[in-house]
Amino acid sequence: MSETQRDMEFGSGVAVETLGSTDEKAIAGRTPWQLARARLRRDKITMVVTGIVIASIVIAILAPVLTALGVLDPETFHPELIDPNTGGLPIDGGGGISWQHPLGVEPGTGRDVLSRIVLGVTFSMTVALSATIITVVLGTVAGLVAGFLGGRTDFAISRVIDMVLSFPQTLMLLALSGMFIDIITNAGVPAGNPSNGVYIVLVLGLFGWPTIARIIRGQVLSLREREFVEAAKSLGASNGRIFFKELLPNLWAPLLVYGTLLMPAYISAEAALSYLGVGIKPPTPTLGNLLTYSVNYAASDVTFFLFPAITIATLVLCFNLMGDGLRDALDPKADR
Amino acid sequence: MFAYVVRRIFVGVIMLFVMSLVTYLLFFAAPSDPARYTCGKNCSPELIEQNRKALGYDKPVLVQYGEFVKGVFVGREFPDDPELKKSAPETIASCPAPCLGYSPLQSATVTSLIAEAAPISISLAFMAFLMWMVFGISGGIIAALYKGRFADRALVGSALVVYSFPTFFIGLSLYIFVAIKWQLTPIPVYTPISEGGVGAWLSGLFLPSLTLALIYIAGYIRLTRAFVLESMGEDYIRTARAKGLPQRQIMGKHTMRAALTPIATVAGLDLGALLAGAIITETVFNYNGLGKLAVQAATTYDLPTTVGIVLVAAAFIITANIIVDVLYAVIDPRVKYS
Numbered sequence: 001m002s003e004t005q006r007d008m009e010f011g012s013g014v015a016v017e018t019l020g021s022t023d024e025k026a027i028a029g030r031t032p033w034q035l036a037r038a039r040l041r042r043d044k045i046t047m048v049v050t051g052i053v054i055a056s057i058v059i060a061i062l063a064p065v066l067t068a069l070g071v072l073d074p075e076t077f078h079p080e081l082i083d084p085n086t087g088g089l090p091i092d093g094g095g096g097i098s099w100q101h102p103l104g105v106e107p108g109t110g111r112d113v114l115s116r117i118v119l120g121v122t123f124s125m126t127v128a129l130s131a132t133i134i135t136v137v138l139g140t141v142a143g144l145v146a147g148f149l150g151g152r153t154d155f156a157i158s159r160v161i162d163m164v165l166s167f168p169q170t171l172m173l174l175a176l177s178g179m180f181i182d183i184i185t186n187a188g189v190p191a192g193n194p195s196n197g198v199y200i201v202l203v204l205g206l207f208g209w210p211t212i213a214r215i216i217r218g219q220v221l222s223l224r225e226r227e228f229v230e231a232a233k234s235l236g237a238s239n240g241r242i243f244f245k246e247l248l249p250n251l252w253a254p255l256l257v258y259g260t261l262l263m264p265a266y267i268s269a270e271a272a273l274s275y276l277g278v279g280i281k282p283p284t285p286t287l288g289n290l291l292t293y294s295v296n297y298a299a300s301d302v303t304f305f306l307f308p309a310i311t312i313a314t315l316v317l318c319f320n321l322m323g324d325g326l327r328d329a330l331d332p333k334a335d336r
Numbered sequence: 337m338f339a340y341v342v343r344r345i346f347v348g349v350i351m352l353f354v355m356s357l358v359t360y361l362l363f364f365a366a367p368s369d370p371a372r373y374t375c376g377k378n379c380s381p382e383l384i385e386q387n388r389k390a391l392g393y394d395k396p397v398l399v400q401y402g403e404f405v406k407g408v409f410v411g412r413e414f415p416d417d418p419e420l421k422k423s424a425p426e427t428i429a430s431c432p433a434p435c436l437g438y439s440p441l442q443s444a445t446v447t448s449l450i451a452e453a454a455p456i457s458i459s460l461a462f463m464a465f466l467m468w469m470v471f472g473i474s475g476g477i478i479a480a481l482y483k484g485r486f487a488d489r490a491l492v493g494s495a496l497v498v499y500s501f502p503t504f505f506i507g508l509s510l511y512i513f514v515a516i517k518w519q520l521t522p523i524p525v526y527t528p529i530s531e532g533g534v535g536a537w538l539s540g541l542f543l544p545s546l547t548l549a550l551i552y553i554a555g556y557i558r559l560t561r562a563f564v565l566e567s568m569g570e571d572y573i574r575t576a577r578a579k580g581l582p583q584r585q586i587m588g589k590h591t592m593r594a595a596l597t598p599i600a601t602v603a604g605l606d607l608g609a610l611l612a613g614a615i616i617t618e619t620v621f622n623y624n625g626l627g628k629l630a631v632q633a634a635t636t637y638d639l640p641t642t643v644g645i646v647l648v649a650a651a652f653i654i655t656a657n658i659i660v661d662v663l664y665a666v667i668d669p670r671v672k673y674s
Binding site for chain 2: 159162163165166167168170171172174175176177178179183264268271272275276277291292295298299309312313314316317320321
């Protein structure tokens with residue numbers, strides 16, 4: 001029996017089972033994950049928003065396929081649907097909403113809004129997810145190393161964390177864009193939107209990791225004093241083994257929660273940076289550049305103005321609520 | 337306590353030095369040529385070379401950084417050339433301490449650019465701060481008092497919704513609909529107190545600071561609610577109730593004191609970060625504060641200005657950190673630094 005298996009059994013409440021021998025069914029041992037899932041199932045709001053999040057992920061994955069099949073058509077111009085005399089507003093009022101274009105057409109180009117928003121979700125989520133992964137990986141490694149090794153390593157990493165957190169983030173993302181996008185292009189990424197996208201993902205990750213690192217460091221500081229780590233050490237386990245097999249399994253809960261909460265933050269960040277002129281640019285749609293374009297028509301084409309904003313807000317809201325729900329469900333202090 | 341404060345300030349100053357070095361290297365040691373960005377579209381090879389010399393970009397980057405630091409403390413001149421100063425003093429731009437560099441694109445010292453923009457950002461930050469503290473905290477307290485009831489749900493729900501929209505969407509909606517289309521407020525233009533008096537200053541600040549405040553109010557409602565609920569569950573609150581203290585005293589004195597202490601910390605840090613400019617809000621309302629200056633500098637590759645603003649912002653953040661930590665010991669008797 002391996003050490004991890006034994007740990008898991010400790011966690012599953014073997015002790016409870018032996019104590020409650022009178023009524024086995026009522027006091028059956030449950031793992032923390034089972035408890036969390038049971039708590040989640042009782043939390044209706046979290047279940048609903050998780051459903052929406054899963055649905056939007058499915059849509060995001062399907063969108064490129066549907067575009068290739070011709071079901072979604074985000075890039076064809078429809079000059080016949082817009083009126084050049086009004087500065088390119090859709091001809092029939094109400095944003096040009098019709099059966100062919102359920103959310104209307106884009107002023108100025110006549111492109112299908114629904115297709116662009118759906119594909120925008122794909123691109124925005126890809127950016128947000130990649131940045132989240134980088135953030136979580138960097139933060140976890142830094143936090144694990146700092147918390148476990150302690151001493152000078154901890155001091156050094158903690159000071160770097162303080163420093164990165166003291167930089168004005170939005171400003172740095174904006175100011176570094178010119179130079180770093182050139183560097184990324186020179187490194188072999190195709191110029192234009194691929195480089196812009198890689199830049200956004202990289203800098204969001206590079207400026208985002210300290211928060212995760214702090215949280216993980218705090219957790220590791222208390223975990224490393226626990227008996228199972230001591231046991232592993234005395235059995236001669238290497239640091240790598242302790243990191244990945246002993247500590248990491250105990251960090252999944254906070255990582256899952258903060259990872260979920262990073263997604264909406266990065267979806268919003270992509271939008272804000274688009275507004276400032278940094279990031280993936282049209283014709284490739286992202287929720288950020290759609291919203292940035294749509295605010296030009298705030299007064300003249302209200303539906304076009306509202307759809308991208310509502311999409312962003314819905315996604316952000318659902319991810320945030322899901323993160324909160326996960327946190328409540330995974331919190332060992334919560335009522336069982 | 338005194339020793340603690342001194343130590344924190346010392347560490348803060350060291351951190352600012354390291355950050356200035358990192359920032360300087362990030363922007364000036366990149367493979368692109370900083371001199372190329374000094375003259376915008378009118379660049380001729382001669383002009384580039386002239387600017388390179390005048391601004392000291394021909395020297396190794398660490399020497400440049402040394403001159404930059406020297407400039408902060410004793411000031412410097414561009415170009416630093418005593419002979420030229422004798423023959424043609426009008427060609428020299430002097431930059432008195434604290435000199436954060438010289439922007440050839442704007443033909444001004446970075447310090448003067450920042451000094452011009454700072455009052456706007458600081459006014460905006462303080463107005464927004466007032467709004468979000470008043471409405472955020474009272475909203476959070478109401479939500480906590482009526483936990484699970486309609487008021488709580490309405491407050492927390494609307495906070496969550498507002499929190500989900502991007503700042504620039506909220507700002508532009510307010511600007512386009514409230515100010516322009518419905519004309520409920522005057523179109524916001526920043527007027528210094530010296531020019532239009534307090535009234536014009538306040539009315540110019542209203543919509544931008546409301547935009548900024550809305551996002552923070554949403555956050556603070558949730559934060560305050562959580563802290564108040566947490567302290568309402570403490571044992572000493574039960575004790576206070578058990579010994580028969582009136583509800584008002586329990587809430588006003590025992591609960592709030594414990595709940596608002598951590599909020600003071602968060603608020604201090606948020607304000608510190610905001611003093612260096614609200615980039616999005618200032619861009620939306622076309623306010624020439626530090627945020628707008630930063631956007632302008634970043635998009636025109638005005639490296640000296642960019643570095644200057646980054647450092648000023650970092651200084652604000654570091655200072656806010658120190659003040660908050662020290663303040664924490666004052667308002668929370670349980671915290672003792674040694």
